[in-house]
Amino acid sequence: DGGITQSPKYLFRKEGQNVTLSCEQNLNHDAMYWYRQDPGQGLRLIYYSQIVNDFQKGDIAEGYSVSREKKESFPLTVTSAQKNPTAFYLCASSGFGDWHFGDGTRLSIL
C-alpha cells in the first residue's frame, strides 16, 4: 500500500545535540512538507519541497534544516539552534490532487 512512513515514533534529544527525523513516501508525489504541531497552535509549516534538490523555508524554519536528494525522502534535522524543539512533527506529501500525512514523530528534550 502507498503511504508515508515517519520514524521514529518517539525521539529524545539531549541539550546541544542535532537529531534527524525520517520521512519516506512511496506515492510518487513531487511535493513534501514538514509541519510542527504544538498544543493550541495548530500546525505550522517548517519547510517544504516541490521537487527534488529544491526546498523552501516555511513560517518557522529557524533551527531546522532539510534535504531532498531523492523524491521519496525528505529528512528533517532539528539542530541545537532550535531552543524549544519539544513538539509533534508531521510530514506530508502531495501530488495528483491528493495529500497524505505520516503518523508523526514526538520529539522531547532529556
Add this chain to the structure above:
Amino acid sequence: AQSVTQLDSQVPVFEEAPVELRCNYSSSVSVYLFWYVQYPNQGLQLLLKYLSGSTLVESINGFEAEFNKSQTSFHLRKPSVHISDTAEYFCAVSRTSGTYKYIFGTGTRLKVLA
C-alpha cells in the same frame, strides 16, 4: 496570503446531539478548503474537501461542510455525534494554483460526552 480561523478551541457536546465546528478563512485568491481529523498521537486524516461544484460536501461518516463564499466560511456539522467522534479537527486552505502548501487553523478539540 491566506489565513484560517477556528474560533472554538474546545467544543464539548453530549452523545447524539448535533455539533457545528466553525471555520473562517481569509484569502485574496481562490482556495480549496479541507477538514482533517486527528486522533491522539496520530497523523491527520482527510475528512472532506471542497474543490469546486456543489457547496455542500459530505464525508462517509456523517459529517458535512458548506462552503459559503460571501461569509468566507466552511463550517463542519454533524446532526448526531458519537463517542468515537472525539478528536481534534483542523480546517485548512490551499491555493488553487501556484504553491499548494496548506495553511491550517489552530484546531478544535471535540469532546463527546456520554
